Each structure stands twice: as structure tokens, then as C-alpha cells.
Amino acid sequence: MSNILTSSIGKKLMMSLAGLFLVIFLIVHLAINLSLIIADTHEPFNKAAHFMGTNIVIKVMEIILFGGFLLHMFYGVFLQIQNWMARPKRYRKENYSQTSFFSKFMIHTAAIITVFLVIHLLDFYLKAKLFGEVPMAIYDGREYHDLGTLVINKFKIGSVVIFYIVCFMILAFHLLHGFQSAFQSLGLEHKKYTPVIRALGVIYTVFVTAGFMLIPVYIYFWM
Amino acid sequence: MDFTLKIWRQENASAKGRFETYKVTGISSDCSFLEMLDILNQQLIDKFEIPVCFDHDCREGICGACSLYINGRPHGPDSAVTACQLHMRKFKDGDTIIVEPWRARPFPVIKDLVVDRSSFDRIIEAGGYVSINTGGVPDANTIPIPRANAETAMDAAACIGCGACVAACKNASAMLFVAAKVSQFAMLPQGRVEAKERVMRMVAKMDELGFGNCTNTGACEAECPKQISLSHIARLNREYLSARVL
């Protein structure tokens, strides 16, 4: 008999848990980013980035985060390939049935998010970690990577700003289906609460992706 | 009413298959879709051609035999009805209508529009029954069942096993069917006894047969002639996860 890791419902369990973990991660990530445009100096942002880069608990969380991404991506692709194989001969007139609109494009939005992730990591995370091409700043006699300046320089380039905005829109599409789908996959469905979850999903998606979009736009025009 | 039909023709399971175009004229708007196909077939027989094969039995929407994918929708453009209960007045005079068989790896085409749906039987055999000895007929109300549970079980039991959910789903997933068959037992005390075994076996069989994974798109619910709700899929997920994990 199949087991929890390979059965269809088990795969969705893994995907939904990893997906919801990523949903929480985005809030933390956004909060730190916002400190860059809210505060007068880069100090809070750089200190937060330093904390995120050195604290042992965060280090462990970082591994879990990468694991979460990989798990979500692995199962997503695995499941999608099986789903394509389940209909070897396609219809002449493709499905006209009414569906959750963005559910049709999960794998496509996912592919774009993956490309974005690679570029994004190269832009900031790996630059700070590996290449050391980062200016330094000194607070209270201690040296910090001035990641704030790195970010601001990056978002002074118009094409980069547009690229980020487009990617966040794609992420929004992914989440508009994904957020509520995760609850259904976990079997969490209820006459009264499911509409609340759906509404929360839309509110979350709009606020979080708009928040992420605001940062490059704000930096480009006003910093 | 006049129609142009583009119908999938395939001699047998291993033949390649192709679309053929036919014209039917003077069809009454009160004609059912299957009756319209009967008229077409009579025309073909009169011309010594081979009639179009399609599945049907009750022709009153209760057996689940009819299985036509009409203009991109299982059972055609009407909602909450089977193809046999679909009437030609739902189309416009002069329409071109594309008729295809259900498409899914576990539902291979046998001939023309007829597919082999015995995969569903394999899933039922895996656990869609009660095998405990429930004794003779008990007095009414000796087993108290909340009315809401009885209603939910009855809603699930309305599934006629037609396979429209699989046909509609972009993933060719059988989750709505399996959810209905698991739910009708899960809501009743006689079904609870074997609930864990049942859900694990039926899901394992569904996966083994090559149906796709559910991604909660909702096409099944939109096309199901018996309006089986997605909430049954949530129950199936709960039943499966609690049987596996707890």
C-alpha cells in the first residue's frame, strides 16, 4: 500500500504544509524589507540582515526554509508530471468547465517564481554570503555589511524594478489559488470558516505582494 | 434545428482514431442529445455506414452510463444533468458540436465514444463496501444517526459513477468520485467500523490506476451531474490523513 510520502493525498499534505510555511516566511521577509524604507538610516535593516545572517536559531530556520522550498518545488513538479501523464490524449476542445482560475496556471507561475528566486538569490543573498562585494557600515564601533546600500543601488535600475514588480504579480497569482487550496488539501473545510479563509487569502496576497512591490518603487522614485 | 457534428471515431482500442463531420437536419428542440445521436445513427445505417458507438442505459439520468464530452464540457452545456438529460434546445440552430470520449489514462477508449470505466469498479472493489456483519434489520431508531449526517451521506451516495469529474479535471483526478464513495460510509456508524482501512485502500487503488493528483481546481464539482460538493474531497483528505497519521 502506498505511504504518506508518495500517495496523491500525502503529496498534497507535504506541498500544503511547505506552502503555508513559505506563506509565513514571506511576512517575516516583508517586515524586514519595509524597515529599509520606513527608517531614516539603513541601520535597522542592516542590523536585521546581520542578525538573520548570524544568529544560530535563524541559521537553523534558514536550512528549514531552503528545505521547505525544495520540498514544495519537488512535490509540485512531481505531481504535475503525473497529472500530465494521467491524460496522454488531450481534448480537441480543451476544458471549458468553470474552475478556480489561477489553479490552471500553478505550474507556470511556479516556473517564473523559480527563475525569480535564482536571480533574487544571486542579486542579494549570495552576493552578501559569497562574493563579499558589499560596502561596510559601522554602528556602535562594530562593522556591518551595508546591505541597505546594495539594495538601494540595485533598485535605482529601472529594468530591475520592473522585473521585481512583474514577479510579485506572478507570485500573487500563485497565492490567489494556493492559499485557500492548502487548507482544502489539509481537509480543513467548513461551511462557516472556509469563506473566511478564502477572504484572508485574498487580503494576505494583496497586502504582501503590494508591500513587496512598494519597496523597489519607493526606492526608485524617492530614495 | 440543424447541426454540424464533429464526432470522434475510433474502430477499436488500438486504432488511431479521428474526427468525422456529420450533418443532421430537422432535429426537434425537445430531442435529447442521445436521441439526436440515434437519428444520426439511423442515417448512417440507411447509408450502410457503421453507426457511432456511445454508452447509454437508463436515459433518465440515474445510471451514469452516458459519457459524452460535448463542446469542451462533460455531459455538455447544461449544468447538473447527464448527457441523456441534455436537450437540443440548449444549443443554437446551426451550431457545430464537438463530441469526444472521456479522456484519461485509466479510461481507455474501446470504440468511438465508449470508454472503459472499469477502473472505477477496481476502486470500489478496493474498499467501497461494508463487510462487517450488521445482523438482521434493526428496529427503526435503534442506531441514532444525526439528521445532518444522514443527509450528507445521502448527498454523497447520489454519485452515479459516471466519470464526468475525471473527464472535467485538468489532472484527470478521480478525487470527487472517491470522495463521494468514502463519504457515504464515513458519515454513518456502520461505515465507521472499517473507515480507516477503506480510505487507505481506495486512495492507494486510485493512485495505482494512474488517476491524477487533485489540485483543488473545482472543475469536477462544476460538471458533476449530481452536484457532489468539494467538501466531500476535504472529508476524504481528512479521513485519509487521520487514518495515516493518527
Ligand code: HEM
Ligand atoms: C514564496 C513562494 C511560494 C509560496 C508562498 C507558495 C505557496 C503555495 C501554496 C500555499 C500552494 C497550495 C498547496 C496545496 O494546495 O496543497 C502552492 C501550490 C503550488 N506550488 Fe507553490 N509556493 C511558492 C513557490 C513555489 C515554487 C518556487 C514552485 C516551483 C516549482 C511552486 C510550485 C507549486 C505548484 C506546482 C503548485 C500547484 C499544486 C496545487 O495546486 O496544489 N511553488 N504553492
Ligand code: SF4
Ligand atoms: S462524483 Fe459526480 S461526476 Fe464524478 S462519477 Fe460521481 S456523479 Fe459522476
Ligand code: FES
Ligand atoms: S443513460 Fe443513464 S444516466 Fe444517462
